[in-house]
Amino acid sequence: MVEPLYPRDRSWHPAAHFPDYKSSIYRSPQKPLIKAPPSQNEDSGPVFGHDMLGPLDNDLIRNFAAPGELAIGPRMIVHGRVLDENARPVPGALIEIWQANAGGRYRHAKEGYLAPLDPNFGGCGRMISADDGTYRFMTVQPGPYPWPNGPNSWRPAHIHFSVFGHSFAQRLITQMYFEGDPLIQLCPIVRAISDPMAIDQLTARLDMEATAPMDALAYHFDIILRGRGSTPFENRPEGN
Amino acid sequence: MAAKRLKESPSQTAGPYVHIGCTPNFAGIKGVYDGDPGAKMLTDTVEGERITVTGTVFDGQGAPLTDALIEIWQADALGRFGTMNSGFTGWGRCPADQSTGAWRFDTVRPGASSVGAAHIIFWIVARGINVGLHTRMYFPDDPLLDSDPLLSLIEGARRETLIAKEVSPTVFQFDIHLQGAGETVFLDV
Numbered sequence: 001m002v003e004p005l006y007p008r009d010r011s012w013h014p015a016a017h018f019p020d021y022k023s024s025i026y027r028s029p030q031k032p033l034i035k036a037p038p039s040q041n042e043d044s045g046p047v048f049g050h051d052m053l054g055p056l057d058n059d060l061i062r063n064f065a066a067p068g069e070l071a072i073g074p075r076m077i078v079h080g081r082v083l084d085e086n087a088r089p090v091p092g093a094l095i096e097i098w099q100a101n102a103g104g105r106y107r108h109a110k111e112g113y114l115a116p117l118d119p120n121f122g123g124c125g126r127m128i129s130a131d132d133g134t135y136r137f138m139t140v141q142p143g144p145y146p147w148p149n150g151p152n153s154w155r156p157a158h159i160h161f162s163v164f165g166h167s168f169a170q171r172l173i174t175q176m177y178f179e180g181d182p183l184i185q186l187c188p189i190v191r192a193i194s195d196p197m198a199i200d201q202l203t204a205r206l207d208m209e210a211t212a213p214m215d216a217l218a219y220h221f222d223i224i225l226r227g228r229g230s231t232p233f234e235n236r237p238e239g240n
Numbered sequence: 241m242a243a244k245r246l247k248e249s250p251s252q253t254a255g256p257y258v259h260i261g262c263t264p265n266f267a268g269i270k271g272v273y274d275g276d277p278g279a280k281m282l283t284d285t286v287e288g289e290r291i292t293v294t295g296t297v298f299d300g301q302g303a304p305l306t307d308a309l310i311e312i313w314q315a316d317a318l319g320r321f322g323t324m325n326s327g328f329t330g331w332g333r334c335p336a337d338q339s340t341g342a343w344r345f346d347t348v349r350p351g352a353s354s355v356g357a358a359h360i361i362f363w364i365v366a367r368g369i370n371v372g373l374h375t376r377m378y379f380p381d382d383p384l385l386d387s388d389p390l391l392s393l394i395e396g397a398r399r400e401t402l403i404a405k406e407v408s409p410t411v412f413q414f415d416i417h418l419q420g421a422g423e424t425v426f427l428d429v
């Protein structure tokens with residue numbers, strides 16, 4: 001018998017309604033969530049095979065570039081592990097990322113920032129975590145960008161992550177920030193998370209050990225998905 | 241000794257450009273992935289009654305979300321989740337139309353599971369949604385509705401928010417309201 005997933009700790013997640021982030025005002029449910037009876041329906045999910053991936057899917061510097069060309073910007077490795085709340089590796093997780101280019105501009109029809117597009121940068125990448133839960137992307141450092149929230153709102157540099165573990169109930173979309181970025185504390189999307197340690201968990205660390213000399217800096221970012229168990233645990237938050 | 245437990249990574253909004261990462265071909269970023277994951281649920285060999293499920297997500301002012309991403313997860317025609325019956329994974333992903341907000345899945349009608357009425361599980365993300373929203377869609381003509389363990393927890397008027405409208409015998413409409421009098425029931429799963 002498979003043990004149930006731990007309940008999601010809603011106090012660790014951002015508030016649904018956070019008026020400083022204007023888009024949340026009319027898009028946040030006002031009524032409490034209904035606790036679904038235990039069911040294996042939500043607690044199951046599709047399996048993603050490595051055969052769905054192309055050889056450049058996790059290389060954003062080259063996967064949209066013309067032959068022989070490279071995306072512009074500081075070269076960067078983003079790597080880490082997908083773990084569950086019991087600190088066990090989660091193999092076979094589908095990790096999809098998207099980001100602005102080095103100037104802070106997205107390749108999207110609704111994007112209007114005056115920073116230029118990079119003809120060799122699409123902005124998407126994906127990977128499936130290995131048996132030990134590890135994943136690795138090559139990309140360029142995304143730029144910060146202004147957005148229409150307040151009169152002068154800027155997003156800290158970030159990479160969006162969509163993570164699909166083994167269960168639809170583990171489904172997660174989040175954002176990865178960069179250690180030392182002063183814009184993190186100013187951002188209402190970030191500040192919808194009330195616990196500074198939870199924000200710290202989304203902040204990637206410079207990882208000199210993993211740097212490729214004369215090639216690319218490395219940042220380390222672990223992703224934690226819901227784990228299973230029926231025994232009470234001591235909650236001890238950990239950052240990356 | 242208490243076991244050490246990590247905290248789940250906190251969610252953040254998918255933002256307005258979720259399509260770049262999750263449905264790049266839809267976003268016009270061609271040639272990186274062969275196709276968009278979850279775009280096609282059916283193959284010629286999938287067994288079961290073909291149905292279309294369509295709808296729109298609305299905000300608290302009644303405006304359609306034109307930047308939402310919808311994912312569904314469901315049983316096959318025999319009520320089994322994740323069996324890969326004739327190539328049917330049971331998982332679909334669809335971006336809302338960028339002008340109307342409508343989304344649509346061509347799938348098979350799921351069979352009832354051992355514990356309740358047949359349903360399709362939904363997950364909705366978008367700009368302004370800080371934590372992805374889970375809900376379920378049930379079928380209006382299903383005699384098992386009254387004995388479903390989830391539906392029996394929800395009082396009458398709110399219960400209706402989880403039941404699709406039959407447009408035709410093979411087309412079901414499931415509009416999702418994030419706020420207001422008809423706010424959809426969202427689930428902590």
Ligand SMILES: [Fe+2]
Pocket residue numbers: 100155158160255
């Ligand atoms: Fe972004």
